[in-house]
Amino acid sequence: MKQVAILISARGSNMEALCRASRAPDAAYHVCRVISNRPEAEGLNWANTNGFESLAVDHKQFPNKASFEEKLHAELIACGAEYVCLAGFMRLLSAEFVQSWRGRLLNIHPSLLPSFAGLTPQQRALDAGVRLSGCTVHFVSEIMDAGPIIAQTVVPVLKDDTEDTISGRILRAEHQTYWPALSAVCKGQVSWDNGERATVSEQLDTSLHGCLDL
Numbered sequence: 432m433k434q435v436a437i438l439i440s441a442r443g444s445n446m447e448a449l450c451r452a453s454r455a456p457d458a459a460y461h462v463c464r465v466i467s468n469r470p471e472a473e474g475l476n477w478a479n480t481n482g483f484e485s486l487a488v489d490h491k492q493f494p495n496k497a498s499f500e501e502k503l504h505a506e507l508i509a510c511g512a513e514y515v516c517l518a519g520f521m522r523l524l525s526a527e528f529v530q531s532w533r534g535r536l537l538n539i540h541p542s543l544l545p546s547f548a549g550l551t552p553q554q555r556a557l558d559a560g561v562r563l564s565g566c567t568v569h570f571v572s573e574i575m576d577a578g579p580i581i582a583q584t585v586v587p588v589l590k591d592d593t594e595d596t597i598s599g600r601i602l603r604a605e606h607q608t609y610w611p612a613l614s615a616v617c618k619g620q621v622s623w624d625n626g627e628r629a630t631v632s633e634q635l636d637t638s639l640h641g642c643l644d645l
C-alpha cells in the first residue's frame with residue numbers, strides 16, 4: 432500500500448473524500464499525513480477528529496518560499512510519503528520542489544484543463560458561456576495547472592447557474608474523481624515518463640473519465 436500525504440489550505444473537502452476512500456478494504460493507499468499551510472484551515476479539524484495525522488506548516492512563519500518548502504519537504508519525507516496530493520492547496524510550489532516530487536505530485540483543479548487554469552475558474556467558465564465544465568486531476572509540473580492529465584469528469588453548466596451552484600456541482604465531481612485517479616497512480620496504472628502526457632493503462636483509460644451522474 433502506498434503512503435500518501437495531502438496538502439490543504441482551507442475547507443479540505445477533497446482531502447476528506449481522499450481520506451474516506453483510503454478506509455475501503457481494498458484501498459491502494461494509506462493517508463500518512465494531512466498538512467496545511469494555514470493553521471486555521473477547517474480541514475485540519477476534520478482530519479484530527481477522524482484519526483488522520485495532521486500538521487500545520489504555516490508559510491507565514493518562514494522568511495521565504497525556499498525555507499517553507501524545505502520544511503514541507505522534510506515533513507513529507509518524515510511521514511514516509513511516496514505520493515503527495517494537493518487538495519485546495521493554494522500556494523504556488525517552486526520548480527525545485529515540483530521536480531523533486533516529479534510524477535508523485537498530483538493536483539485537482541475545478542475546470543476541464545487546459546481551459547480556465549488559475550484562479551476563479553468556475554466564474555470564468557460561466558462568463559465564457561461554456562455548456563460543459565468539470566474537474567481535472569493532473570500531475571503537477573513547473574507550469575501552474577498544466578501538468579499531464581490523469582482524469583477528468585464533466586458536469587453540465589445549467590441556464591440559471593451561479594458561481595456557487597456550478598462550483599458545488601463541480602466539487603461533487605471532484606470528490607468522485609480524485610481518489611480513483613490517485614488509486615490508479617498508486618497501482619502503477621498511470622505514469623509520466625517523458626513529455627507532456629501521462630500514460631494511462633488501456634483498460635483504465637475510459638473509467639477515469641466520465642460525466643457526473645446527476
Ligand code: GAR
Nearest residue numbers: 442443444445446518519539540541
Ligand atoms: C477545490 O474546488 C479545488 O479543486 C480547488 O480548490 C477547491 C478546494 O476545496 N483547487 C484549486 O483551485 C487549485 N488550483 P476543498 O478545500 O473543499 O477541497
